[in-house]
Amino acid sequence: MQKGHVLYPLATSFAQDISDIACTHKKMKLADYVKRRNGVPLGASGSLRNMMIRSLGAGNFSTFWKYWNSIWGCCLGKFIIKPLKKIIPASLSLILTFAFCGFLYDVVIMIVREGFTLIFTPWFLIMGLWVVVSELIVMDYSKYSWINRAFIFMVINGSSLVLAYKIRV
Numbered sequence: 001m002q003k004g005h006v007l008y009p010l011a012t013s014f015a016q017d018i019s020d021i022a023c024t025h026k027k028m029k030l031a032d033y034v035k036r037r038n039g040v041p042l043g044a045s046g047s048l049r050n051m052m053i054r055s056l057g058a059g060n061f062s063t064f065w066k067y068w069n070s071i072w073g074c075c076l077g078k079f080i081i082k083p084l085k086k087i088i089p090a091s092l093s094l095i096l097t098f099a100f101c102g103f104l105y106d107v108v109i110m111i112v113r114e115g116f117t118l119i120f121t122p123w124f125l126i127m128g129l130w131v132v133v134s135e136l137i138v139m140d141y142s143k144y145s146w147i148n149r150a151f152i153f154m155v156i157n158g159s160s161l162v163l164a165y166k167i168r169v
Contacts, residue, residue, distance in 0.1 A: 030074055037070035056150035059142030061134045064153050065127075076101060091132045098128025116169075123164035130156060 034042040038050040055067035066073070076097050084093035102124025110116055141149045 030071065033074045034070045037067055037073070042071075053146075056153055057146040058149065058153070060139055061153070061156060062131045065131060072101070095125065095128040095132060098124040098131070118169040119164055122167055122169070123161050126160040126164055127157065130160065 031042040034047070038047050038054070040046050040050055051067055051070065055064050058064040058067060080097045080100055081093050084096060088096075099121055102120035102122070103118070105120035105124075106118050109120070141152055144152070
């Protein structure tokens, strides 16, 4: 990976954190990762509540994604981001991982509906782009109250969905 590449510095902290911590360390197991992210053991009472509180109360959009669905994040970090980062810049691997994740959701929808449609792929691609852009321009919501941060993240995700719906394939 060339450090001079235009996308290299973008989103490196998020992609680095996800791929290095997300069950890629040989000694870290999924249960350890989930406990680290949610503060409670895998399957414990309060896990969903903790995920919601931590993700919606995050100080920025990339931190939102660190806490959202830690099991899925662990798998994506281990099997998608980490291998991609060996061949392409971290920010591009992050964007492609978001798109891949959305595509997996689209595949399920296509199987169920027996027809071709892409809505989650562009939606997740837009959110991945937003993670990179928000890190580039240093969007920091930590000075706002929890409820305002939660509202901001819901607006970001909701508006990304509306935009994806407008451009769906």
